[in-house]
Amino acid sequence: xxxxxxxxxxxxxxxxxxxxxxxxxxxxxxxxxxxxxxxxxxxxxxxxxxxxxxxxxxxxxxxxxxxxxxxxxxxxxxxxxxxxxxxxxxxxxxxxxxxxxxxxxxxxxxxxxxxxxxxxxxxxxxxxxxxxxxxxxxxxxxxxxxxxxxxxxxxxxxxxxxxxxxxxxxxxxxxxxxxxxxxxxxxxxxxxxxxxxxxxxxxxxxxxxxxxxxxxxxxxxxxxxxxxxxxxxxxxxxxxxxxxxxxxxxxxxxxxxxxxxxxxxxxxxxxxxxxxxxxxxxxxxxxxxxx
Numbered sequence: 001x002x003x004x005x006x007x008x009x010x011x012x013x014x015x016x017x018x019x020x021x022x023x024x025x026x027x028x029x030x031x032x033x034x035x036x037x038x039x040x041x042x043x044x045x046x047x048x049x050x051x052x053x054x055x056x057x058x059x060x061x062x063x064x065x066x067x068x069x070x071x072x073x074x075x076x077x078x079x080x081x082x083x084x085x086x087x088x089x090x091x092x093x094x095x096x097x098x099x100x101x102x103x104x105x106x107x108x109x110x111x112x113x114x115x116x117x118x119x120x121x122x123x124x125x126x127x128x129x130x131x132x133x134x135x136x137x138x139x140x141x142x143x144x145x146x147x148x149x150x151x152x153x154x155x156x157x158x159x160x161x162x163x164x165x166x167x168x169x170x171x172x173x174x175x176x177x178x179x180x181x182x183x184x185x186x187x188x189x190x191x192x193x194x195x196x197x198x199x200x201x202x203x204x205x206x207x208x209x210x211x212x213x214x215x216x217x218x219x220x221x222x223x224x225x226x227x228x229x230x231x232x233x234x235x236x237x238x239x240x241x242x243x244x245x246x247x248x249x250x251x252x253x254x255x256x257x258x259x260x261x262x263x264x265x266x267x268x269x270x271x272x273x274x275x276x277x278x279x280x281x282x283x284x285x286x287x288x289x290x291x
Contacts, residue, residue, distance in 0.1 A: 002242045003103040004030075004039045004235070005096055005123065007089065007114040007135060008046035008069040013076065013227070019046050021070065022109035022132065025228035026235035027053075027060055029258060032268050034059065035239045040099050042066035042089050042114070065095035070111050072146070076225065083146040088112050093119050104128065104164075107238040109231060110135025112146065117159055124163035130238040131160065132230070133170035150176045157190035165209075166192035167241065167248070169234045171199075180204070184213050184288070195237060195252050197230070197259075202285055205252045214249050215286040218256040219278060224263030232269065233259035253282040 009021030023041035027050045030037050036059050041047050043064040054060025071086035091114050100106060106123060108115070109132040115123070117136050123129070137152040153168070153175055160166040168190065172180055175196055179186035187194050187206040194206040205214040236258040240251035257278045261270035 001103065002035070002037045002105050002107060002238060003100045004037050004107045004109070004238070005091070005100065005115070006039060006041055006107070006231075007091075007110045007112075008041045008044040009111055010045065010069050010071045011227070012071070012073040012086070019049055020072075020228065021046060021111055022231045022234070023047070023050065025231035025262075026107070026109060027062075029232045029235040029262075029269065030239060031059055032258075032270055032272075033236060033239050034272065035243055037061070037239075038063060038099070038103070040065050040091075040096055042068055042091065044069035044089070063099050065099060066091045066114075070114060072111070074227070076227075081227070084144050085112055085140050085146055089114055091115050097122055105238075105242040106130070107234065107242075108132070109234055112138050117152070117156060120156070120159040121162045124160050124166065126162070126164055128165045128167075128242060129160055129163040130167045130169065130234065130241065131156070132234045133168055133174050134230070137170075137174055148174050150174060153179065154190065157192055161191060166190070167195065167237070168192050169195045169197075169237060171197055171230060184211065184290070193248055195233075195248075195255075197233065197256070199226070203252075203256065205249050207248050210289065212249075212287065212289040214284050216249075216253060216256065217283045217285050219260040219281055222260045222263045224265050226263065229259040229262045232262045249284070250279075253284075254279050256282055 006022035008023040011020040068089040070089045073084040105128040107130045183206045187208040197203040236255035240246040
């Protein structure tokens with residue numbers, strides 16, 4: 001079974017307060033996937049919501065390790081969005097380590113340093129570790145806006161060398177430019193598989209073990225607000241790799257369908273049947289493998 005360590009947020013979007021963060025979006029996505037997981041987050045409005053909904057299907061077991069949620073103010077313009085940090089929460093790392101100790105696979109997704117980058121070494125130790133880079137590479141600029149310090153990705157890789165297998169997922173803007181230009185070399189330096197998405201544009205999947213690069217075209221016919229789609233992608237990716245025992249490329253392709261369908265902003269976000277049917281619409285545009 002997969003253990004998910006994910007941050008909870010409250011987001012001000014157009015002055016409306018919403019539940020959010022990886023805990024919320026991954027938790028709901030896992031319910032749609034009928035995926036039985038243990039989700040570790042902070043005691044918050046999100047954890048209360050997920051405990052109520054997870055108990056219904058007996059799929060989602062929520063454990064609280066820390067108090068409060070990170071708060072962002074989010075401004076959306078066309079396909080662009082900007083974040084301003086209002087308040088940061090923090091995991092109680094000793095409690096987290098105690099909860100995850102018997103699990104062989106972990107998904108870690110934070111939003112703004114709810115875990116220190118050094119703490120990843122113990123969380124990932126001897127496990128399959130799927131990590132969303134966003135929360136580890138963000139910093140606050142003088143303007144108050146949250147920006148990306150992409151060089152931290154390479155530091156992130158150092159702390160994941162304790163893992164049995166590391167898989168890094170993030171947006172193109174969250175990775176150094178060289179990881180987009182030469183993703184195979186980047187994966188080799190990080191000693192990790194990579195899944196680097198780029199909105200509606202083709203995304204890149206790199207298998208470090210197989211030394212293969214795939215450029216993949218996602219679904220093109222779905223439009224909507226992107227908030228939460230990246231978290232849905234990460235959650236589905238981890239589910240199919242760990243619980244579904246599916247290879248990286250197929251897992252990423254199916255995860256991209258789930259993320260695309262999330263854009264419709266209807267509930268349920270997707271069904272298993274939709275993922276099965278629409279997976280065939282995702283195309284591999286390019287494949288490069290080295291012996």
